[in-house]
Amino acid sequence: MMPDFPHRHLIGIEGLSPGEINFLLDEAEQWIAFNRSVRKLDDRLAGLTQVNAFFENSTRTLLSFEVAGKRLGAQVVNMHVAQSSVQKGETLLDTALTINAMRPDVFVMRHAAAGAAREVASVMDCPVINGGDGWGEHPTQALLDALTIRRRKGRIEGLKIAICGDIRHSRVARSNLLALRALGGDVRVVGPAALLPSTAELGGAPSFTDFDEGIAGADVVMMLRIQRERMEESLAERLDDYHALYGLTRARLAQAAPDAIVMHPGPINRGVEIASDVADDPERSAILEQVELGVAVRMACLDVLTRERRS
Incomplete structure (x- = not known):
C-alpha cells in the first residue's frame, strides 16, 4: 500500500491521521472534473471485481459506489440481499466467506450492526470499505x-x-x-x-x-x-x-x-x-453537491485501496 495511506481497509475515520484524511480528499479532487465530462471511463480497475453487499436500504451510497466502480472500469456486482441465503438464516460471516471464495478484489458493505464491517474484514482477502454499520461509522x-x-x-x-x-x-x-x-x-x-x-x-x-x-x-x-x-x-x-x-x-x-x-x-x-x-x-x-462529490470520493477510495493488488 502507498505510504500516504497504509491501511488495507476503510472501516472508519477512527484511526486515520489528518494527513491520511487529507490524502483521500486530495485524491478525490482529480475525479470531480472527470465526472463532469461527457465521457467518463478510466480503465485502472479493469479486470477487477467489486462486490457491493448492502444489508440495509440505500440510494446515494450504493448507487454512487456502483457508478464509481464502473467509471473506473471495474466489474461491479451488487448482491441482492433480499434474494440471498441471508433470508434462510445464513450468518454474516458465512456470507462473507462465501463471497471471499469467489475472489473479489474489493468488497463494499452496509449492515445494521455496528462493527459488522470490521468483523467481515477479518475474514476477507480483499480490501473492505464500510458503507455504514449501524450506529458505528460511515x-x-x-x-x-x-x-x-x-x-x-x-x-x-x-x-x-x-x-x-x-x-x-x-x-x-x-x-x-x-x-x-x-x-x-x-x-x-x-x-x-x-x-x-x-x-x-x-x-x-x-x-x-x-x-x-x-x-x-x-x-x-x-x-x-x-x-x-x-x-x-x-x-x-x-x-x-x-x-x-x-x-x-x-x-x-x-x-x-x-x-x-x-x-x-x-x-x-x-x-x-x-x-x-x-x-x-x-x-x-x-446537498446535491454532497451527492456529486460522493462519487469522486468513492472513486478515490476504490482506487487507493486496490493499488497494491494492481502493482
Missing part, C-alpha cells in the same frame, strides 16, 4: 462532507460547524465528528437531550439543546434526519413537535453566519428536520 460520507466544506469554504480549520438532529443514532455524525475535528473544525452538536450521545462519546465537542444557540454564527449547518428505525417506540412518539423546535427554516438559518452553507447526508424528511425552501436554496444548500 467513513466515505464524512470524507465527502469534508470535501464539500473544503471546496465551498476553502478550508475546514477554524470553521464553526454545527451538526444538528439525531446525533445519538447517527453513524454520519460520529464519522463527521472524527474527521472534521481532526482537520481543525470547531464542531458542535445540536439536538434534543434524548437524541444526544454521552459526553464521553462526543470526545469533548460541545453540545446544545437550544437550536438557535447551537447554530449561532455557524459557518456550516449540517442537518440529520430522525432515525426512527433505530430508536425505541416510546422515544419516537415524543418527537411529534420536532420541526417546531429543531427544524431548520429560513428564519432560523438567519442565526448562522450570513454565508453559512446547509448540508444534509440524505434522505431528507422535508418539513421535519429541514424546510424545502432551505434544502433547495441554490446559494446556501450544498
